Each structure stands twice: as C-alpha cells, then as structure tokens.
Ligand code: 13P
C-alpha cells in the first residue's frame with residue numbers, strides 16, 4: 325500500500341486531496357514519508373518558513389544551496405523556500421541530484437521586478453552612455469537569467485552578507501556598478517562603504533521614456549546604478565516605527581535587514597543580513613530588548629529560541645512573506661509522498677546555457693574570501 329493508503333496508479337498523486345487533510349494527519353504522514361525516504365531526500369528550510377515546515381528541515385539557513393550539494397547521498401533536494409533559491413540549488417547541485425519546489429507559486433516579488441528583457445534594455449542604454457567599465461552585480465534574490473546575464477558580462481552575484489566584499493570586487497574591475505534588483509541593499513551597502521548618495525542613481529524600469537527618466541544614471545559621476553526594485557516585506561518598515569519603539573522602550577535596540585529603506589537602516593542601531601541578525605541576538609545577554617525589522621517568522625522563532633530576551637517585530641501586525649508562505653505542510657506532504665512513490669513533482673530545471681553563465685557569476689562570488697559584511701552598527705557602534 326502507498327503512504328497515501330491508496331493503490332499506486334503509476335501517475336503522480338494530484339494535490340487536490342491534500343488541501344482537506346487535518347494538520348495532525350499531515351504532520352504524521354509527513355514524518356512517515358520522510359522516514360521512508362531516509363537520506364535519499366534532503367529537506368531545506370529557509371529562515372522565513374513557518375514552524376510547521378522548519379520542523380522537517382534537515383538544514384535551515386541561507387547558504388542552503390551549497391549545503392545541499394554537499395549531501396552526496398541525497399538524490400532529491402526539497403527546497404522549502406522560493407523559486408530563485410531552488411534555481412540556485414539547481415545550478416550548484418551535483419549531477420545526480422534533482423531540486424524540487426513544493427509549490428511552484430512560491431516566487432519572489434522582488435525577483436519578479438527585474439525581468440531579463442528590461443535589464444538588457446537598461447544595459448544597452450547604460451553602455452551606450454558610459455562605454456565599457458560597468459560591472460553588473462545581481463543580488464542572490466534574482467532569476468537564474470539575471471545571474472547568467474552577470475556571468476556573461478564579467479559580473480557577479482552577491483548575498484546580503486557579502487554585498488560589500490562583492491561591490492569592492494566590482495569597483496576594482498570597473499568604474500561603475502549596475503546593481504539589481506534590490507535598490508535598498510545596493511544603496512545601504514554602497515553608503516556604508518563611503519559612496520555618497522549624490523553618486524548613486526536609481527534606474528526606473530517602468531518609465532515610458534527611459535533615457536529621460538533615468539538621466540541621473542547616465543551622468544559621469546554616478547558610481548552605482550540601482551535598479552528600482554524592493555522587497556515587499558522589508559519595505560514596510562519605517563523610521564516612524566523606530567521612533568515609536570524607542571518611545572515605548574528607551575532600552576530597545578533596533579536591528580534591521582539591509583533590504584529595508586535607507587532612512588530605516590540609518591535610524592536603526594544595527595543593520596545586517598539574516599545571519600547577522602541571528603548572530604546579534606544569539607550573542608546578546610539575558611534581558612536584552614530588541615525591535616527587529618525582518619520577516620515575521622524569523623522574528624517569532626528568535627523570540628521562541630531566546631525566551632530570556634524581549635524580542636518583537638519593529639512593525640505591529642506585520643505580514644509574512646506571502647510567497648515564502650506558499651510552501652505549506654500540505655504541499656510538503658504531497659511532494660514527499662509522491663517522491664516515496666517514485667514521482668518527482670515540481671522539479672526545477674535551469675536550462676543548460678543559463679546554468680553555465682549563472683554558475684560563472686556564482687563561482688566569482690564563492691571565490692571571494694571572507695563575507696566582508698559591512699553591517700551598520702557592527703561597524704559604527706558595537
Ligand atoms: P538573506 O536571507 O540573504 O538575508 O535574504 C533575505 C531574504 O529576503 C530572503 O528572501
């Protein structure tokens with residue numbers, strides 16, 4: 325009998341029946357399927373996933389793609405995260421491995437803001453104005469096509485923890501950086517490295533007259549061109565929330581992610597990547613008070629893991645990342661039970677030529693020594 329208690333049909337199980345299952349039934353069957361699959365399957369859980377998914381994760385974190393590729397015995401990598409992460413895992417995986425995303429609707433609104441055709445159009449205009457000497461840098465939170473675009477043009481990928489080291493690498497190779505898709509990570513990092521705001525310009529990809537709207541990007545003194553993308557979660561944090569948090573608790577320390585807007589990062593006590601945020605809380609003494617500006621599932625988990633500290637979100641009634649939340653227990657169970665029956669549902673396959681160039685851009689990043697994180701506060705105040 326199959327794990328679904330139905331006779332095997334030879335076809336993948338449709339998802340339809342899974343949505344109606346009780347939470348308890350899903351949990352029991354997910355553990356059963358995971359045990360049956362053993363180390364043939366590795367489950368990865370990004371920090372922004374809900375607890376009922378993290379419970380099943382063999383690894384949780386941000387450098388999951390590299391970790392997964394290291395699991396030689398795993399034939400399948402079940403990525404509980406979003407589409408661009410699964411693509412990166414597919415680019416870095418071993419030849420015998422397959423990456424699956426339990427729900428294909430788990431995209432990323434930020435990654436969707438930079439489509440390859442718009443980036444190519446911008447590149448043509450920028451190189452026409454500036455000539456050579458522009459280095460494209462894409463944040464990890466982007467499609468494989470953009471990583472490949474960078475790989476093919478002497479560019480590179482960065483994460484939120486190594487953005488400063490990557491920008492330093494890029495400026496050693498060119499006069500200007502074209503940074504996408506997250507304007508905030510680009511601006512906050514460049515500013516922390518000493519680049520004045522006057523030497524940064526935003527590329528408005530939605531403008532009708534691209535050259536007229538983006539005249540500042542074509543100026544000689546512009547050192548970094550920032551794609552006008554943003555994260556729908558981190559853009560909701562405001563400087564007003566910081567003032568309110570401090571008024572309510574003068575001892576509070578405000579800790580935010582660099583995907584937050586510039587004025588929020590400037591007003592915060594500390595700003596840095598997900599790993600930096602986790603590390604700050606881990607190292608803090610009992611009784612510390614935090615208002616944290618990042619995805620709510622991570623903030624909630626930190627509060628559970630550090631009950632001796634007072635940890636809350638900087639924003640009241642904050643919404644979770646909607647696309648991360650597409651990965652729910654029913655989809656994870658559906659994926660695992662199908663795998664147990666020999667059906668690989670939702671495989672993520674980056675086409676070969678894209679994969680080759682994207683790998684080049686990723687390898688350039690991975691070759692950089694040290695993360696070079698320049699985190700506000702770590703640099704200025706700690
Ligand atoms: P990091 O986990 O790299 O800090 O990025 C945050 C994020 O938005 C992931 O989607």
Ligand code: SF4
Pocket residue numbers: 372406431432433434435465555556557558619645646647648
């Ligand atoms: Fe994308 Fe922001 Fe969600 Fe991360 S938190 S997946 S950047 S929308």
